């Protein structure tokens with residue numbers, strides 16, 4: 001008996017990866033249902049409200065909102081469903097506070113940044129210029145081509161004939177890592193440590209494990225499209241995409257936790273489906289999972305043998321640590337008006353990759369005052385932390401450990417904001433357990449990191465999986481973590497699925 005289809009495509013999860021896939025498909029005429037386990041859309045790009053503060057859950061430094069080229073993927077994803085967002089340009093991407101009083105601001109203006117870094121390392125002036133200029137070469141290749149699925153051969157042929165030099169340039173950089181390029185031009189060990197931190201703070205690995213293509217994107221786009229903060233908070237991006245999806249005829253169901261993916265019958269006939277926690281079963285021609293690949297294959301398909309391709313990927317990549325997050329509300333006098341919105345703090349280079357070593361700080365109210373009560377700021381502080389640190393504790397041990405970790409983080413922050421402690425108004429601590437619980441991410445991971453030295457981006461899986469009609473999207477697919485990276489993954493997945501449905 002033929003099954004009744006509920007939609008052309010079911011998307012599991014409404015992270016930015018899932019939402020971009022869904023909106024791309026709806027805009028092309030597919031019927032789409034997004035199933036989200038939580039109460040609102042956005043996943044790591046979501047928000048929560050407490051005592052008049054609107055906190056970003058995770059993502060806070062937003063790339064992809066430029067107004068030109070092809071790499072402005074968030075602007076273009078919204079435009080595909082006739083939506084637009086107001087954003088506030090951030091004049092400084094990051095203010096680094098590093099060992100040996102290495103204080104560097106990454107200005108939106110490229111020349112100003114290069115000058116500031118070269119003034120600190122005058123003997124490396126030429127090497128600095130050559131390294132970052134090579135990153136621009138990668139970015140210019142990316143920004144010259146239409147960005148769609150590398151698994152769809154008609155697109156690959158079209159893009160190659162339209163822009164062969166950009167494609168060959170990208171193909172050459174695909175197996176490379178940023179650290180190898182840096183070491184061609186730079187000798188000073190302290191400067192190489194700085195480049196490691198430039199990579200670590202978004203890839204969670206040092207430069208020699210960070211794909212060159214991703215470094216080209218991050219180190220150039222911050223000066224091209226720039227870092228731009230969405231008015232009303234990061235959560236607005238998902239809200240607007242969800243609104244656009246609705247207008248394009250798609251549907252999102254909240255509180256809809258998928259517990260199982262039902263693969264197509266071995267005969268290849270019939271549909272693929274999903275089972276929800278309430279027992280309901282939905283069928284579609286295609287299913288896209290925005291859950292991580294660990295969760296997709298380890299939980300949602302736990303009765304199926306792990307495909308060999310996934311086994312291979314899981315041996316090449318491991319889960320990155322999660323985060324210990326401190327969401328603070330403080331009186332405005334704690335933060336100077338001319339402070340940068342994003343800060344990185346590290347006191348000893350040996351601690352960069354250690355548990356709770358590097359501290360990240362984001363103060364979005366310096367750009368958008370509406371996120372906090374009058375006269376107050378948000379100080380969102382987070383630091384890498386492993387799930388293993390937080391397991392096997394009693395309820396009171398867990399509370400005590402959270403409070404102690406928060407106190408230590410606050411003490412360290414006094415080096416940048418000496419009045420922080422006396423100006424405290426609100427505090428909420430999140431641990432890897434909170435990230436796992438609220439985002440449904442295995443061990444609360446921030447995303448995949450290579451287990452050894454990777455061949456650039458070549459080891460990252462694309463959207464197609466070895467299960468017929470099942471696709472993955474999000475940060476455990478090419479090209480990895482980052483809202484604009486998962487937006488790319490969504491464009492690619494939407495295009496591939498639309499092509500298999502005969503819609504493009």
Ligand SMILES: NC(=O)c1ccc[n+]([C@@H]2O[C@H](COP(=O)([O-])OP(=O)(O)OC[C@H]3O[C@@H](n4cnc5c(N)ncnc54)[C@H](O)[C@@H]3O)[C@@H](O)[C@H]2O)c1
Pocket residue numbers: 012013014015016017018035036037038041042043044045058059060061062256257258259290291292295438439440441446447473474475476480481482483485486
């Ligand atoms: N820029 C920054 O400052 C920053 C900081 C932190 C995170 N990030 C980025 O945010 C990105 C996350 O994007 P993403 O799209 O890959 O994933 P995501 O984890 O944000 O979204 C996945 C969504 O799927 C839902 N989900 C999971 N399992 C489900 C199930 N079984 N049933 C129904 N729903 C389910 C989750 O609730 C979540 O909403 C990452 O790339 C990360 O790097 C950025």
Ligand SMILES: CC(C)=CCC/C(C)=C/C=C/C(C)=C/C=C/C(C)=C/C=C/C=C(C)/C=C/C=C(C)/C=C/C=C(\C)CCC=C(C)C
Pocket residue numbers: 060061063094142147148150156159160167168170171201202203213214215217218342343344360361362479480481482483484485488
């Ligand atoms: C045909 C032939 C011959 C060939 C072919 C070749 C080709 C065409 C190729 C292509 C390729 C491509 C397209 C690629 C793409 C890529 C991409 C898009 C990429 C992207 C990336 C991005 C990224 C990486 C981003 C990231 C970001 C992030 C992660 C961020 C984060 C942040 C954080 C966490 C920080 C915070 C801080 C503070 C607060 C301080």
